[in-house]
Amino acid sequence: MQIGAPLGRNSGKLWLNHSPHEARTMTRHWRTRLLHTNAHVPEGFKSLATPVYRGSTVLFDRQADVADQWHADKGYAYGLYGTPTVLELGARVAELEQARHSFVVPGGQAAIALTYLASCKAGSHALVPWNAYGPNREMGEGLLRALNIEVEAYDPMLGSGIGQLIRPNTALIWCESPGSVTMEIQDLPAIVGAAHERGVTVALDNSYAAGVLLDAFAMGVDISIQAITKYIGGHSDVLLGTVSVRDERTYETVGSTWAQLGMAVSPDDCSLALRGLQTLGVRLERLERSALELARWLADRPEIACVLHPALPSCPGHDIWQRDFAGSASIFSIVFEKRYSKSQVASFIDALELFQIGFSWGGVASLAVSFPDLKRPGIDYEGRLVRLNIGLEEVADLRADLEAAFRKL
Ligand SMILES: Cc1ncc(COP(=O)(O)O)c(C=O)c1O
DSSP states (O other): OBOOOOSSTTSOSTTOOOOHHHHHHHTSOHHHHTTSOOOBOOSOOOOSSOOOOOOSBOOOSSGGGOOOOOOGGGOOOBGGGOOHHHHHHHHHHHHHHTOSEEEEESSHHHHHHHHHHHHOOTTOEEEEETTSOHHHHHHHHTHHHHTTOEEEEEOTTOGGGGGGGOOTTEEEEEEESSOTTTOOOOOHHHHHHHHHHTTOEEEEEOTTTTTTSSOTTTTTOSEEEEETTTTTTOSSOOOOEEEEESSHHHHHHHHHHHHHHTOOOOHHHHHHHHHHHHHHHHHHHHHHHHHHHHHHHHHTOTTEEEEEOTTSTTSTTHHHHHHHOSOOOSEEEEEEOTTSOHHHHHHHHHHOSSSEEOSOOSSSSOEEEEOTTOEETTEEOTTOEEEEEOOSSOHHHHHHHHHHHHHHO
16 A cells, blocks of 8 residues: 655655665655655555545556446446446445446436436437426426437326327336425336336436335336435435446446446545445434424414325325335425415415525425425416425424414414
Protein backbone atom coordinates (compact mmCIF):
# COMPACT_ATOMS: atom_id res chain seq x y z
CA MET A 1 0.00 0.00 0.00
CA GLN A 2 1.38 3.42 -0.91
CA ILE A 3 0.49 6.94 0.05
CA GLY A 4 1.73 10.31 -1.17
CA ALA A 5 5.03 10.99 0.70
CA PRO A 6 5.26 14.08 2.87
CA LEU A 7 7.50 16.76 1.36
CA GLY A 8 9.65 17.60 4.42
CA ARG A 9 12.98 15.82 4.88
CA ASN A 10 12.29 14.53 8.39
CA SER A 11 8.56 14.37 8.33
CA GLY A 12 8.12 10.79 9.47
CA LYS A 13 9.59 7.34 9.25
CA LEU A 14 6.81 5.55 7.44
CA TRP A 15 8.44 6.13 4.04
CA LEU A 16 12.05 5.51 5.11
CA ASN A 17 12.65 2.13 3.63
CA HIS A 18 15.94 1.33 1.96
CA SER A 19 15.40 -1.32 -0.70
CA PRO A 20 17.37 -0.65 -3.93
CA HIS A 21 14.17 0.39 -5.66
CA GLU A 22 13.36 2.87 -2.94
CA ALA A 23 16.90 4.21 -2.88
CA ARG A 24 16.54 4.87 -6.62
CA THR A 25 13.26 6.66 -5.97
CA MET A 26 15.01 8.95 -3.52
CA THR A 27 17.51 10.05 -6.18
CA ARG A 28 14.63 11.47 -8.28
CA HIS A 29 13.61 15.10 -8.23
CA TRP A 30 10.86 15.94 -5.73
CA ARG A 31 8.55 16.88 -8.58
CA THR A 32 8.76 13.33 -9.88
CA ARG A 33 8.39 12.01 -6.35
CA LEU A 34 5.14 13.95 -6.06
CA LEU A 35 3.73 11.50 -8.57
CA HIS A 36 5.84 8.35 -8.14
CA THR A 37 6.27 7.44 -4.51
CA ASN A 38 7.41 4.60 -2.34
CA ALA A 39 5.76 5.86 0.79
CA HIS A 40 4.22 3.04 2.81
CA VAL A 41 1.50 2.66 5.35
CA PRO A 42 0.93 -0.53 7.31
CA GLU A 43 -1.17 -3.26 5.72
CA GLY A 44 -4.14 -4.85 7.42
CA PHE A 45 -6.53 -1.95 8.05
CA LYS A 46 -10.05 -3.22 8.54
CA SER A 47 -13.10 -1.08 9.13
CA LEU A 48 -16.87 -1.34 8.96
CA ALA A 49 -17.04 1.29 6.20
CA THR A 50 -16.69 0.59 2.49
CA PRO A 51 -13.61 2.50 1.25
CA VAL A 52 -14.33 5.28 -1.22
CA TYR A 53 -12.43 4.42 -4.40
CA ARG A 54 -12.28 7.40 -6.74
CA GLY A 55 -10.74 7.19 -10.17
CA SER A 56 -11.23 7.83 -13.83
CA THR A 57 -8.11 6.08 -15.17
CA VAL A 58 -7.83 2.43 -14.25
CA LEU A 59 -4.30 1.00 -14.33
CA PHE A 60 -3.37 -2.26 -16.00
CA ASP A 61 -0.29 -4.32 -15.15
CA ARG A 62 0.58 -5.10 -18.77
CA GLN A 63 -0.42 -3.81 -22.19
CA ALA A 64 -1.82 -7.24 -22.94
CA ASP A 65 -4.34 -6.74 -20.10
CA VAL A 66 -5.77 -3.51 -21.53
CA ALA A 67 -9.44 -3.93 -22.37
CA ASP A 68 -12.08 -1.32 -23.16
CA GLN A 69 -15.34 -2.83 -21.98
CA TRP A 70 -18.08 -2.03 -19.46
CA HIS A 71 -18.84 -5.51 -18.08
CA ALA A 72 -18.00 -5.38 -14.38
CA ASP A 73 -17.60 -9.14 -14.18
CA LYS A 74 -14.80 -9.02 -16.77
CA GLY A 75 -12.69 -6.60 -14.72
CA TYR A 76 -12.13 -2.88 -14.38
CA ALA A 77 -11.48 -0.84 -17.51
CA TYR A 78 -12.39 2.79 -16.87
CA GLY A 79 -13.79 4.70 -13.89
CA LEU A 80 -16.89 5.64 -15.90
CA TYR A 81 -18.08 2.04 -15.57
CA GLY A 82 -17.67 2.03 -11.81
CA THR A 83 -15.02 1.87 -9.15
CA PRO A 84 -15.28 -0.79 -6.40
CA THR A 85 -17.42 1.59 -4.30
CA VAL A 86 -19.92 2.11 -7.12
CA LEU A 87 -19.99 -1.56 -8.02
CA GLU A 88 -20.48 -2.53 -4.40
CA LEU A 89 -23.61 -0.37 -4.22
CA GLY A 90 -24.89 -1.98 -7.42
CA ALA A 91 -24.08 -5.46 -6.12
CA ARG A 92 -25.82 -4.77 -2.79
CA VAL A 93 -28.98 -3.53 -4.51
CA ALA A 94 -28.88 -6.50 -6.91
CA GLU A 95 -28.57 -8.84 -3.94
CA LEU A 96 -31.57 -7.25 -2.20
CA GLU A 97 -33.70 -7.29 -5.35
CA GLN A 98 -32.31 -10.66 -6.51
CA ALA A 99 -31.44 -9.12 -9.86
CA ARG A 100 -28.91 -10.32 -12.45
CA HIS A 101 -27.23 -6.92 -12.06
CA SER A 102 -28.01 -3.39 -10.89
CA PHE A 103 -26.59 -0.47 -12.85
CA VAL A 104 -25.99 2.59 -10.68
CA VAL A 105 -27.03 5.85 -12.37
CA PRO A 106 -27.12 9.53 -11.36
CA GLY A 107 -30.74 9.53 -10.12
CA GLY A 108 -34.19 8.00 -10.38
CA GLN A 109 -34.99 10.08 -13.46
CA ALA A 110 -31.75 8.90 -15.11
CA ALA A 111 -32.88 5.32 -14.37
CA ILE A 112 -36.19 6.06 -16.14
CA ALA A 113 -34.40 7.60 -19.14
CA LEU A 114 -31.99 4.67 -19.41
CA THR A 115 -34.85 2.18 -19.33
CA TYR A 116 -36.71 3.95 -22.16
CA LEU A 117 -33.60 4.35 -24.29
CA ALA A 118 -32.48 0.76 -23.80
CA SER A 119 -35.92 -0.69 -24.55
CA CYS A 120 -37.25 1.53 -27.36
CA LYS A 121 -36.03 2.72 -30.73
CA ALA A 122 -37.43 5.08 -33.37
CA GLY A 123 -40.89 3.82 -34.29
CA SER A 124 -41.48 2.05 -30.95
CA HIS A 125 -44.59 2.40 -28.84
CA ALA A 126 -44.47 2.39 -25.02
CA LEU A 127 -47.19 2.41 -22.37
CA VAL A 128 -46.95 4.40 -19.14
CA PRO A 129 -49.57 4.68 -16.37
CA TRP A 130 -51.17 8.12 -16.19
CA ASN A 131 -50.16 8.47 -12.54
CA ALA A 132 -46.43 7.86 -13.24
CA TYR A 133 -43.80 10.23 -11.80
CA GLY A 134 -44.31 13.56 -13.64
CA PRO A 135 -40.89 13.77 -15.35
CA ASN A 136 -41.39 10.22 -16.67
CA ARG A 137 -44.57 11.42 -18.43
CA GLU A 138 -42.79 14.59 -19.57
CA MET A 139 -40.03 12.55 -21.14
CA GLY A 140 -42.65 10.66 -23.14
CA GLU A 141 -44.13 13.89 -24.40
CA GLY A 142 -40.78 15.62 -24.99
CA LEU A 143 -37.51 13.89 -25.73
CA LEU A 144 -39.02 10.55 -26.71
CA ARG A 145 -41.62 12.04 -29.04
CA ALA A 146 -38.80 13.93 -30.76
CA LEU A 147 -37.03 10.58 -31.24
CA ASN A 148 -40.19 9.15 -32.87
CA ILE A 149 -41.00 6.97 -29.86
CA GLU A 150 -44.69 7.15 -28.99
CA VAL A 151 -45.52 6.95 -25.29
CA GLU A 152 -49.20 6.34 -24.52
CA ALA A 153 -50.73 6.84 -21.07
CA TYR A 154 -52.91 4.05 -19.63
CA ASP A 155 -55.19 3.56 -16.64
CA PRO A 156 -52.99 2.06 -13.86
CA MET A 157 -55.89 -0.13 -12.69
CA LEU A 158 -56.28 -1.88 -16.06
CA GLY A 159 -54.62 -5.13 -14.99
CA SER A 160 -54.64 -7.76 -17.74
CA GLY A 161 -56.86 -5.42 -19.81
CA ILE A 162 -53.62 -3.75 -20.84
CA GLY A 163 -53.33 -6.50 -23.46
CA GLN A 164 -55.81 -4.54 -25.59
CA LEU A 165 -53.42 -1.59 -25.77
CA ILE A 166 -50.43 -3.62 -26.94
CA ARG A 167 -49.54 -3.03 -30.58
CA PRO A 168 -47.10 -4.88 -32.84
CA ASN A 169 -44.51 -2.13 -32.16
CA THR A 170 -45.04 -1.96 -28.36
CA ALA A 171 -41.58 -2.32 -26.84
CA LEU A 172 -42.08 -1.35 -23.20
CA ILE A 173 -44.76 -1.20 -20.53
CA TRP A 174 -43.97 0.94 -17.50
CA CYS A 175 -45.54 0.25 -14.13
CA GLU A 176 -45.29 2.36 -11.00
CA SER A 177 -46.88 0.99 -7.88
CA PRO A 178 -48.06 2.83 -5.88
CA GLY A 179 -48.41 5.54 -8.52
CA SER A 180 -47.10 9.02 -7.87
CA VAL A 181 -49.26 11.26 -5.68
CA THR A 182 -52.57 9.36 -6.04
CA MET A 183 -51.00 6.07 -4.86
CA GLU A 184 -52.92 3.49 -6.97
CA ILE A 185 -51.55 -0.06 -6.57
CA GLN A 186 -51.17 -1.99 -9.82
CA ASP A 187 -51.83 -5.65 -10.49
CA LEU A 188 -48.31 -6.42 -11.68
CA PRO A 189 -48.64 -10.17 -12.33
CA ALA A 190 -51.72 -9.50 -14.51
CA ILE A 191 -49.92 -6.78 -16.50
CA VAL A 192 -46.76 -8.89 -16.84
CA GLY A 193 -48.84 -11.88 -18.00
CA ALA A 194 -50.45 -9.85 -20.79
CA ALA A 195 -47.14 -8.22 -21.77
CA HIS A 196 -45.05 -11.38 -21.88
CA GLU A 197 -47.67 -13.15 -23.98
CA ARG A 198 -46.81 -10.56 -26.63
CA GLY A 199 -43.06 -10.41 -25.94
CA VAL A 200 -43.18 -6.93 -24.38
CA THR A 201 -40.67 -5.84 -21.71
CA VAL A 202 -42.13 -4.66 -18.37
CA ALA A 203 -40.30 -2.09 -16.24
CA LEU A 204 -41.34 -1.12 -12.72
CA ASP A 205 -40.52 2.07 -10.83
CA ASN A 206 -39.98 0.31 -7.48
CA SER A 207 -38.81 3.39 -5.55
CA TYR A 208 -41.65 3.28 -3.00
CA ALA A 209 -40.74 -0.25 -1.95
CA ALA A 210 -37.02 0.59 -1.67
CA GLY A 211 -36.43 -2.70 -3.46
CA VAL A 212 -37.46 -4.60 -0.30
CA LEU A 213 -41.20 -4.11 0.36
CA LEU A 214 -42.14 -5.57 -3.02
CA ASP A 215 -40.33 -8.41 -4.78
CA ALA A 216 -40.38 -6.97 -8.30
CA PHE A 217 -38.79 -9.95 -10.01
CA ALA A 218 -41.13 -12.41 -8.29
CA MET A 219 -43.95 -10.33 -9.85
CA GLY A 220 -42.34 -11.11 -13.21
CA VAL A 221 -41.05 -7.69 -14.27
CA ASP A 222 -37.95 -7.49 -16.46
CA ILE A 223 -36.49 -4.23 -15.16
CA SER A 224 -36.90 -2.71 -11.69
CA ILE A 225 -35.70 0.84 -11.17
CA GLN A 226 -35.28 2.73 -7.94
CA ALA A 227 -34.59 6.31 -6.99
CA ILE A 228 -31.87 5.51 -4.43
CA THR A 229 -32.34 9.20 -3.59
CA LYS A 230 -35.38 8.16 -1.52
CA TYR A 231 -35.14 5.40 1.11
CA ILE A 232 -31.66 3.97 0.56
CA GLY A 233 -30.05 7.44 0.50
CA GLY A 234 -32.49 8.19 3.27
CA HIS A 235 -31.25 11.62 4.36
CA SER A 236 -32.16 13.94 1.44
CA ASP A 237 -28.50 14.61 0.67
CA VAL A 238 -27.74 12.35 -2.26
CA LEU A 239 -29.16 11.77 -5.76
CA LEU A 240 -28.70 8.29 -7.21
CA GLY A 241 -30.69 5.61 -8.99
CA THR A 242 -30.43 1.98 -9.99
CA VAL A 243 -31.65 -0.05 -12.93
CA SER A 244 -31.87 -3.70 -11.93
CA VAL A 245 -32.25 -6.31 -14.63
CA ARG A 246 -33.68 -9.79 -14.47
CA ASP A 247 -31.72 -11.72 -17.08
CA GLU A 248 -28.75 -11.86 -19.40
CA ARG A 249 -30.57 -10.40 -22.40
CA THR A 250 -31.72 -7.31 -20.49
CA TYR A 251 -28.29 -7.02 -18.87
CA GLU A 252 -26.68 -6.71 -22.30
CA THR A 253 -29.18 -4.22 -23.77
CA VAL A 254 -29.39 -2.00 -20.69
CA GLY A 255 -25.63 -2.27 -20.09
CA SER A 256 -24.57 -1.24 -23.56
CA THR A 257 -26.99 1.75 -23.53
CA TRP A 258 -25.79 2.70 -20.04
CA ALA A 259 -22.16 2.63 -21.15
CA GLN A 260 -22.86 4.66 -24.30
CA LEU A 261 -24.74 7.31 -22.32
CA GLY A 262 -21.79 7.68 -19.94
CA MET A 263 -23.98 7.62 -16.82
CA ALA A 264 -21.15 8.00 -14.32
CA VAL A 265 -21.86 8.48 -10.61
CA SER A 266 -19.74 9.75 -7.76
CA PRO A 267 -18.18 7.07 -5.51
CA ASP A 268 -18.61 9.53 -2.60
CA ASP A 269 -22.36 9.57 -3.21
CA CYS A 270 -22.35 5.77 -3.44
CA SER A 271 -20.62 5.55 -0.06
CA LEU A 272 -23.47 7.62 1.41
CA ALA A 273 -25.98 5.22 -0.12
CA LEU A 274 -24.02 2.23 1.25
CA ARG A 275 -24.19 3.82 4.69
CA GLY A 276 -27.92 4.39 4.16
CA LEU A 277 -28.41 0.67 3.51
CA GLN A 278 -27.18 -0.13 7.01
CA THR A 279 -30.07 1.73 8.65
CA LEU A 280 -32.73 1.14 5.99
CA GLY A 281 -34.35 -1.62 8.05
CA VAL A 282 -34.94 0.45 11.19
CA ARG A 283 -35.89 3.57 9.26
CA LEU A 284 -38.50 1.76 7.16
CA GLU A 285 -40.00 0.08 10.20
CA ARG A 286 -40.33 3.32 12.12
CA LEU A 287 -41.52 5.33 9.09
CA GLU A 288 -44.20 2.75 8.34
CA ARG A 289 -45.49 2.84 11.92
CA SER A 290 -45.57 6.64 12.15
CA ALA A 291 -47.10 7.13 8.69
CA LEU A 292 -49.84 4.58 9.37
CA GLU A 293 -50.71 6.10 12.72
CA LEU A 294 -51.05 9.56 11.17
CA ALA A 295 -52.90 8.27 8.08
CA ARG A 296 -55.50 6.56 10.28
CA TRP A 297 -55.87 9.66 12.44
CA LEU A 298 -56.25 11.87 9.35
CA ALA A 299 -58.88 9.52 7.88
CA ASP A 300 -61.12 10.37 10.87
CA ARG A 301 -60.70 14.15 10.58
CA PRO A 302 -63.83 16.01 9.44
CA GLU A 303 -61.73 18.21 7.10
CA ILE A 304 -60.44 15.21 5.12
CA ALA A 305 -62.49 13.51 2.42
CA CYS A 306 -60.06 10.74 1.65
CA VAL A 307 -56.65 9.35 2.64
CA LEU A 308 -54.66 7.72 -0.17
CA HIS A 309 -52.38 5.34 1.74
CA PRO A 310 -51.80 1.84 0.31
CA ALA A 311 -52.48 0.15 3.68
CA LEU A 312 -55.93 1.79 4.02
CA PRO A 313 -58.98 0.42 2.19
CA SER A 314 -59.67 3.92 0.79
CA CYS A 315 -56.62 3.55 -1.49
CA PRO A 316 -57.34 2.18 -4.99
CA GLY A 317 -55.76 -1.26 -5.22
CA HIS A 318 -55.50 -1.74 -1.44
CA ASP A 319 -56.38 -5.45 -1.83
CA ILE A 320 -53.50 -5.88 -4.31
CA TRP A 321 -51.17 -4.15 -1.85
CA GLN A 322 -52.26 -6.69 0.80
CA ARG A 323 -51.54 -9.53 -1.63
CA ASP A 324 -48.17 -8.35 -2.99
CA PHE A 325 -46.40 -6.00 -0.56
CA ALA A 326 -44.50 -6.78 2.64
CA GLY A 327 -45.28 -3.38 4.16
CA SER A 328 -45.96 0.28 3.53
CA ALA A 329 -43.66 3.30 3.55
CA SER A 330 -43.61 6.95 4.60
CA ILE A 331 -45.50 8.71 1.86
CA PHE A 332 -49.23 9.17 1.33
CA SER A 333 -51.74 11.80 0.23
CA ILE A 334 -54.77 13.42 1.80
CA VAL A 335 -57.67 15.03 -0.04
CA PHE A 336 -59.51 17.86 1.65
CA GLU A 337 -63.30 18.07 1.64
CA LYS A 338 -64.80 19.98 -1.30
CA ARG A 339 -65.76 22.94 0.93
CA TYR A 340 -62.09 23.96 1.17
CA SER A 341 -60.55 26.11 -1.54
CA LYS A 342 -57.12 25.78 -3.12
CA SER A 343 -55.91 28.83 -1.18
CA GLN A 344 -57.22 27.45 2.14
CA VAL A 345 -55.28 24.25 1.54
CA ALA A 346 -52.17 26.28 0.68
CA SER A 347 -52.58 28.23 3.96
CA PHE A 348 -52.93 24.91 5.82
CA ILE A 349 -49.52 23.88 4.47
CA ASP A 350 -48.01 27.27 5.30
CA ALA A 351 -49.32 26.97 8.88
CA LEU A 352 -47.40 23.74 9.52
CA GLU A 353 -44.24 24.18 11.56
CA LEU A 354 -42.68 20.71 11.72
CA PHE A 355 -43.73 19.63 8.24
CA GLN A 356 -41.51 21.50 5.80
CA ILE A 357 -42.49 22.27 2.22
CA GLY A 358 -40.62 20.50 -0.53
CA PHE A 359 -40.52 17.77 -3.15
CA SER A 360 -39.07 14.30 -2.83
CA TRP A 361 -39.58 11.86 0.02
CA GLY A 362 -37.95 9.00 1.90
CA GLY A 363 -35.71 11.17 4.08
CA VAL A 364 -35.83 11.66 7.84
CA ALA A 365 -37.74 14.98 7.82
CA SER A 366 -41.50 15.35 7.43
CA LEU A 367 -42.62 17.19 4.30
CA ALA A 368 -45.92 18.48 2.94
CA VAL A 369 -46.64 19.69 -0.56
CA SER A 370 -49.78 20.22 -2.59
CA PHE A 371 -50.18 19.70 -6.32
CA PRO A 372 -52.46 22.62 -7.26
CA ASP A 373 -52.97 21.59 -10.88
CA LEU A 374 -53.19 17.84 -10.39
CA LYS A 375 -55.82 16.19 -12.55
CA ARG A 376 -56.55 12.55 -13.15
CA PRO A 377 -58.95 11.31 -15.84
CA GLY A 378 -62.41 12.25 -14.56
CA ILE A 379 -61.05 13.93 -11.38
CA ASP A 380 -59.92 17.50 -10.83
CA TYR A 381 -58.56 17.78 -7.29
CA GLU A 382 -58.72 21.59 -7.54
CA GLY A 383 -55.72 21.98 -5.24
CA ARG A 384 -57.28 19.92 -2.44
CA LEU A 385 -54.69 17.13 -2.50
CA VAL A 386 -51.68 17.32 -0.18
CA ARG A 387 -48.86 14.78 -0.20
CA LEU A 388 -47.18 14.06 3.10
CA ASN A 389 -43.84 12.42 3.71
CA ILE A 390 -43.59 11.31 7.32
CA GLY A 391 -40.16 11.57 8.90
CA LEU A 392 -38.61 10.41 12.13
CA GLU A 393 -40.06 13.13 14.37
CA GLU A 394 -42.24 11.99 17.29
CA VAL A 395 -45.73 11.17 16.00
CA ALA A 396 -47.47 13.09 18.80
CA ASP A 397 -45.62 16.26 17.78
CA LEU A 398 -46.48 15.78 14.10
CA ARG A 399 -50.13 15.20 15.00
CA ALA A 400 -50.13 18.37 17.12
CA ASP A 401 -48.61 20.28 14.21
CA LEU A 402 -51.35 19.06 11.83
CA GLU A 403 -54.02 19.75 14.44
CA ALA A 404 -52.85 23.35 14.91
CA ALA A 405 -52.92 23.89 11.12
CA PHE A 406 -56.45 22.39 10.92
CA ARG A 407 -57.57 24.85 13.62
CA LYS A 408 -56.32 27.76 11.49
CA LEU A 409 -58.24 26.57 8.39
C1 LIG B 1 -41.60 7.56 -8.13
C2 LIG B 1 -40.37 8.34 -8.45
N1 LIG B 1 -39.52 7.85 -9.36
C3 LIG B 1 -38.40 8.51 -9.70
C4 LIG B 1 -38.09 9.72 -9.12
C5 LIG B 1 -36.86 10.44 -9.56
O1 LIG B 1 -35.83 10.29 -8.65
P1 LIG B 1 -34.60 11.32 -8.61
O2 LIG B 1 -35.09 12.50 -7.85
O3 LIG B 1 -33.53 10.55 -7.93
O4 LIG B 1 -34.27 11.65 -10.03
C6 LIG B 1 -38.92 10.25 -8.15
C7 LIG B 1 -38.58 11.54 -7.50
O5 LIG B 1 -39.36 12.14 -6.79
C8 LIG B 1 -40.11 9.56 -7.81
O6 LIG B 1 -40.99 10.05 -6.92
